[in-house]
Amino acid sequence: MAHAPRGSRETDPLLVGALVDELCALACVRDPEQCIHFVALVAFQLRTEINYLRKNPRVDMLSLVMDVLKRDGGLDALIFGVSVASGPEDSARLARLVDSSGPGGATADLAPVFSEGALREIGRLLGEVRDSDDGRLHAVLGHELGVDVPYGLSPLQRFDYLREVNTQADGLPPALVLVEVIAQQSKAVGGKLREWSDRWAREAGTDAVEALAERRRGIAAPSRADPEVPRCLVVMVEPADDGSADVFVRHWVNPAPGYWEPVAGEVERATLDTLAGAVDRAIGSGEARWADVPELENEPPVQVEFVLPFPLLNHDMARLELGTESLDPLPIGLRYHINLRSLERMRTRDPAQLRRWRARWKRLRTAGAAEPHRWRTGETEQLDRWRATLASEPRLTAVILDVPALPGHGLEALTAAIAEGVGLAAWDRRPDSPAQSGEVLTVLMGHNPAQLASKVRQLRKGAEELDGGSLLLGRHIAFFWDDPNRLVDCEEELTA
Numbered sequence: 001m002a003h004a005p006r007g008s009r010e011t012d013p014l015l016v017g018a019l020v021d022e023l024c025a026l027a028c029v030r031d032p033e034q035c036i037h038f039v040a041l042v043a044f045q046l047r048t049e050i051n052y053l054r055k056n057p058r059v060d061m062l063s064l065v066m067d068v069l070k071r072d073g074g075l076d077a078l079i080f081g082v083s084v085a086s087g088p089e090d091s092a093r094l095a096r097l098v099d100s101s102g103p104g105g106a107t108a109d110l111a112p113v114f115s116e117g118a119l120r121e122i123g124r125l126l127g128e129v130r131d132s133d134d135g136r137l138h139a140v141l142g143h144e145l146g147v148d149v150p151y152g153l154s155p156l157q158r159f160d161y162l163r164e165v166n167t168q169a170d171g172l173p174p175a176l177v178l179v180e181v182i183a184q185q186s187k188a189v190g191g192k193l194r195e196w197s198d199r200w201a202r203e204a205g206t207d208a209v210e211a212l213a214e215r216r217r218g219i220a221a222p223s224r225a226d227p228e229v230p231r232c233l234v235v236m237v238e239p240a241d242d243g244s245a246d247v248f249v250r251h252w253v254n255p256a257p258g259y260w261e262p263v264a265g266e267v268e269r270a271t272l273d274t275l276a277g278a279v280d281r282a283i284g285s286g287e288a289r290w291a292d293v294p295e296l297e298n299e300p301p302v303q304v305e306f307v308l309p310f311p312l313l314n315h316d317m318a319r320l321e322l323g324t325e326s327l328d329p330l331p332i333g334l335r336y337h338i339n340l341r342s343l344e345r346m347r348t349r350d351p352a353q354l355r356r357w358r359a360r361w362k363r364l365r366t367a368g369a370a371e372p373h374r375w376r377t378g379e380t381e382q383l384d385r386w387r388a389t390l391a392s393e394p395r396l397t398a399v400i401l402d403v404p405a406l407p408g409h410g411l412e413a414l415t416a417a418i419a420e421g422v423g424l425a426a427w428d429r430r431p432d433s434p435a436q437s438g439e440v441l442t443v444l445m446g447h448n449p450a451q452l453a454s455k456v457r458q459l460r461k462g463a464e465e466l467d468g469g470s471l472l473l474g475r476h477i478a479f480f481w482d483d484p485n486r487l488v489d490c491e492e493e494l495t496a
Helices: 013-024 032-046 057-068 074-086 088-101 116-127 134-145 155-162 174-185 190-204 206-220 275-290 343-348 351-366 380-392 411-419 436-444 449-465
Strands: 232-239 246-254 263-271 303-308 337-342 372-375 398-401 424-428 477-481
Touching: 013 057, 013 088, 032 057, 032 074, 057 074, 074 088, 116 155, 116 174, 116 190, 134 174, 134 206, 155 174, 174 190, 174 206, 190 206, 232 275, 246 275, 263 275, 303 343, 337 343, 337 449, 337 477, 343 351, 343 411, 372 380, 372 411, 372 436, 380 411, 398 411, 398 436, 411 424, 424 436, 424 449, 436 449, 449 477
Parallel strands: 232 303, 303 337, 372 398, 398 424
Antiparallel strands: 232 246, 246 263, 424 477
16 A cells, blocks of 8 residues: 655654654664664665764654654655564554654554454355365465464464454554465455455545455465474574673574475573574474474474584584473474574675575575585685686585585685585595595585485484594584575574
């Protein structure tokens, strides 16, 4: 639904006070470090500079509001900043506040109120739904609403749950969006559900009719299920920028296979010594979600992916122990496929780098096997030439390091490969790795890319089961599998 730009406005004391109250309630404003980025986002949208006083949240937000009210498009820039820094629900609430304060504001907000007759009818219709794909329904709802909706609910229970959620930025009640998503999936009652939505929109007004039509077009053209997208836990580990040895641990859970709709979890502060406990709790969060989702035939195994900065890529994530509070903990790599990913590349989102990343990844996934570019022991002086070969040869889709990903060994080559768009790499983490490790990794890369994660897990499992397994590559292998189509929102830098 199209909105007129929210430009400069006469200074209304009531609006100023309401905006300041609303902004001061946001976590991204209460945290001084996050607030720097929020104000910068607003200034970026306005193509100007805004002075951030850093006195206290109320004084800072009063200064910001008074500044944006003087500028054309200032309120839209403020809403944009809240959307990026705090999420769609908070920005929608701010947009409704702004709209309701302007001319015709009383009708701008489409109140999510359904008549008793409408509620009785939708209850009957949703009770007739038998052909809805719950996993797909959950994924589409997450995409459409930006709201985490629980699994295991009936259509009517979901409708009642969403009646308590704030109206969307386009003015549509989330419960009505649910009806539209179910209507798209249900052949039996889809037409009747759309008729119900149409009646509500006509009663709500022209804006609601236009918003519903636009939303319906988007729902009718969703992405198809990708059979290679698994249930997945993404764990980001980032050192605290305060001189301590602490790390921040964030996680995202992708609840259902087939669709990439990761849900963000809590942030923990830990150390590398206590990291296993934080990861254990994150896995518990993932398992709680996966338990509600029926398993599909031939779906990919559950994956745990560690998004790491360059200095941590050689850390042994696959042997972090689960069940740390029990008497018999197990390495995480025995239960899940463990992949490493690059925090710097995921956070930077450089357009040129992203294009190279996607191009090499597409070539990798359509080929029968990866074509690796090998970094051998003693090649430190040849890094420029090695990278030049990689940059000029898009057919090279993987990297094998004969040395660990440590400074002065293989880390420089790995970071160069990441910059050139390589998404697949493997190496032996040991500084004194035996010469045959590189040969084993070369054989590994000869498998179909879809089989690599399973092959790596087999190596890890074999090394744990055999006597002398501590000497085997499976105990020390690092597997870097960085899919550009499965990103998470980790752009915010975490600080103390």
